[in-house]
């Protein structure tokens with residue numbers, strides 16, 4: 595039996611600690627996706643898992659064949675086929691009566707843009723897959739081009755003056771498929787994150803997790819500030835943390851305080867927002883509009899003073 599080395603620690607059924615993302619992986623220092631994989635280790639805790647990863651930084655994480663930094667079997671796919679390959683693996687597991695969770699791990703480019711057709715098809719068929727989008731808001735692996743998840747105002751390799759279009763609402767798209775479980779996850783709130791990952795692992799049918807994933811390389815931020823950036827995004831209301839059951843029951847998981855100071859700090863700690871000059875005052879109306887919609891969907895009564 596292999597001894598644990600570095601990386602995420604997973605408790606197996608035998609109580610043995612086991613890393614899910616091992617040392618020797620290729621992620622940049624401070625990569626949010628590494629944090630996600632560490633949290634996933636805690637959630638998996640002995641469950642049998644297979645990973646499907648389309649073209650992305652995640653496809654490089656494992657390092658050079660025949661070595662792998664993942665402690666589970668991982669298949670790398672083209673962008674367009676990830677959800678289809680996962681469908682095949684889930685079908686084989688069902689036919690063989692195997693208790694296996696098939697997890698698709700994809701970036702925002704693979705999710706919001708290039709893989710959207712097969713993602714939608716698998717969600718519509720309610721395939722037994724957990725699809726995790728680690729959203730670094732760029733095509734990170736190819737030098738940081740804009741995706742439809744990049745927020746307005748962010749400078750990328752293909753939007754040198756700052757993107758002008760708003761970020762696509764992927765959660766609304768997934769809710770429209772009426773899948774059993776969808777949630778947004780904050781890596782700055784570990785208990786909530788692991789709880790949601792466990793719910794997603796143990797729910798049948800199609801599940802979707804959307805996780806904001808700091809990318810110091812593309813965001814032009816300090817590697818040590820990733821978790822703090824997510825905390826600021828959640829606190830300011832910029833990244834709402836909530837769950838959607840069956841596409842219609844919305845539950846807000848974490849209440850923001852809508853702090854302008856937190857929003858200003860979020861912007862100032864990333865050089866990608868400098869050139870466009872986007873400010874917290876510029877972002878606030880969009881945040882308010884989103885939260886009004888979210889409150890209405892979650893059936894919460896909105897105090898007059900707050901959103």
Ligand SMILES: Cc1ncc(C[n+]2csc(CCOP(=O)(O)OP(=O)(O)O)c2C)c(N)n1
Pocket residue numbers: 649650651652673700701702703704705708730732733734735736741
């Ligand atoms: C159809 C196709 N177009 C382009 C590429 C080149 N490519 C490989 S990884 C990548 C970026 C993926 O971005 P994202 O899905 O956001 O994941 P990240 O790299 O940020 O982890 C691109 C464009 C490709 N492999 N296939």
Ligand code: SF4
Pocket residue numbers: 620621622623624625626627651730734735808809810811812
């Ligand atoms: S480019 Fe960004 S997402 Fe890719 S490994 Fe580096 S920090 Fe992580």
